[in-house]
Amino acid sequence: MSTRIIELKRSVFESNDERADLLRGELKDKGIFLLNLMSSPGSGKTTTLKATIAALKDKYKIGVMEADIDSDVDTLKIAETGVKAIQLHTGGMCHLDADMTRQGLDALIEGDVDLAILENVGNLVCPAEFDTGASKNAMILSVPEGHDKPLKYPLMFSICDVVLINKIDVAPYFDFDLEKCKEYIHMRNPKAEIIPICAKTGEGVDKFAEWLSAQVEAWKA
Amino acid sequence: MSTRIIELKRSVFESNDERADLLRGELKDKGIFLLNLMSSPGSGKTTTLKATIAALKDKYKIGVMEADIDSDVDTLKIAETGVKAIQLHTGGMCHLDADMTRQGLDALIEGDVDLAILENVGNLVCPAEFDTGASKNAMILSVPEGHDKPLKYPLMFSICDVVLINKIDVAPYFDFDLEKCKEYIHMRNPKAEIIPICAKTGEGVDKFAEWLSAQVEAWKA
Numbered sequence: 001m002s003t004r005i006i007e008l009k010r011s012v013f014e015s016n017d018e019r020a021d022l023l024r025g026e027l028k029d030k031g032i033f034l035l036n037l038m039s040s041p042g043s044g045k046t047t048t049l050k051a052t053i054a055a056l057k058d059k060y061k062i063g064v065m066e067a068d069i070d071s072d073v074d075t076l077k078i079a080e081t082g083v084k085a086i087q088l089h090t091g092g093m094c095h096l097d098a099d100m101t102r103q104g105l106d107a108l109i110e111g112d113v114d115l116a117i118l119e120n121v122g123n124l125v126c127p128a129e130f131d132t133g134a135s136k137n138a139m140i141l142s143v144p145e146g147h148d149k150p151l152k153y154p155l156m157f158s159i160c161d162v163v164l165i166n167k168i169d170v171a172p173y174f175d176f177d178l179e180k181c182k183e184y185i186h187m188r189n190p191k192a193e194i195i196p197i198c199a200k201t202g203e204g205v206d207k208f209a210e211w212l213s214a215q216v217e218a219w220k221a
Numbered sequence: 222m223s224t225r226i227i228e229l230k231r232s233v234f235e236s237n238d239e240r241a242d243l244l245r246g247e248l249k250d251k252g253i254f255l256l257n258l259m260s261s262p263g264s265g266k267t268t269t270l271k272a273t274i275a276a277l278k279d280k281y282k283i284g285v286m287e288a289d290i291d292s293d294v295d296t297l298k299i300a301e302t303g304v305k306a307i308q309l310h311t312g313g314m315c316h317l318d319a320d321m322t323r324q325g326l327d328a329l330i331e332g333d334v335d336l337a338i339l340e341n342v343g344n345l346v347c348p349a350e351f352d353t354g355a356s357k358n359a360m361i362l363s364v365p366e367g368h369d370k371p372l373k374y375p376l377m378f379s380i381c382d383v384v385l386i387n388k389i390d391v392a393p394y395f396d397f398d399l400e401k402c403k404e405y406i407h408m409r410n411p412k413a414e415i416i417p418i419c420a421k422t423g424e425g426v427d428k429f430a431e432w433l434s435a436q437v438e439a440w441k442a
Binding site (some may be wrong): 040041068069070071073092094097119121122123124125126129142144145146148149151152153154155169170173174 | 261263277289290291292294313314342343344345346347350361365366367369370372373374375376388390391393395
């Protein structure tokens, strides 16, 4: 299988916030919803996306941008679902800003897409600092990472509209306190939606698909 | 328990590489070995350190710097082992450079320390880009993160002298291929030492303590 790989250029614009608002406005006008999905490395972003695509691909024309410093392993996995997937290489950079996101979107929406998803670089710090222009921000925290992460990475939790707690199937093997985790997340962000899932088995993914679908409909209204 | 917290200042020096070499030279003269320990959030850095301290605290005077964007949960855990532990707050920054490391060390080695350990910010990208002045770099990859990480985060694996593969006790519940992981790590860094461990049960930690001890002795020779 061949992968389309875009080598992103470093942005030349000074104000990322302005560029992000501009991009968001353009996407709104075109009726394209953009979800920015973030997490630590290995929290299950790609597996969650595959399950979410399966739930929503008859309803929306989905396109996925896989951002990584190197490799195209995730794009190959997403391409198996039949939706359009492109690989973005950040050239070592730890995050995507609005202009880098636009470079990917330009390639992605040559096809017909109304739900675009950006799988950001695996990193709980830097991606939170740069508005990508997304309609909504989502993040995944997986059970093996521990319930104390909202204490250590405050910004990431405070900017996300929804937090998926993944790998709940292995909870018995880890000291993970779901109630404490929810409490810490809401300390950072009282409005965050929290959805426990197991992307591997599909448990809870219907709830996330429902949430995402409601956001897309509200965006297009 | 009270924690000493240092709010790090942003470095004003232009060349971090020079500052790192300078710090490394000073530490060498003083007979202080500095280990820079890196990983994704939740890979088990603190638990690994606790087990390593238990193995080496009769042999060395150990001091630990816990770098985090916020909170002091890890410093409280390390303090339980009886060694000196201080908390470094990066003020939102995703990494530590040599000068930030020096700010922490100045506070740490007021006491008598010959093995200083920096637990870097949980992040597989940015910390790899900044030489902290450490004698050696170590990283942890945990089983739940997946064996493909060396493909996606090349720099981190290429700069580390030792890679600990943690949480091997839960390997049966994840699709983790240890041999493939070793192959990918050596693709990035043929000289990397690879040590599978379970920090929680202590399995394999003796091998890491042995490796670390050999490095400290070579450094002081």
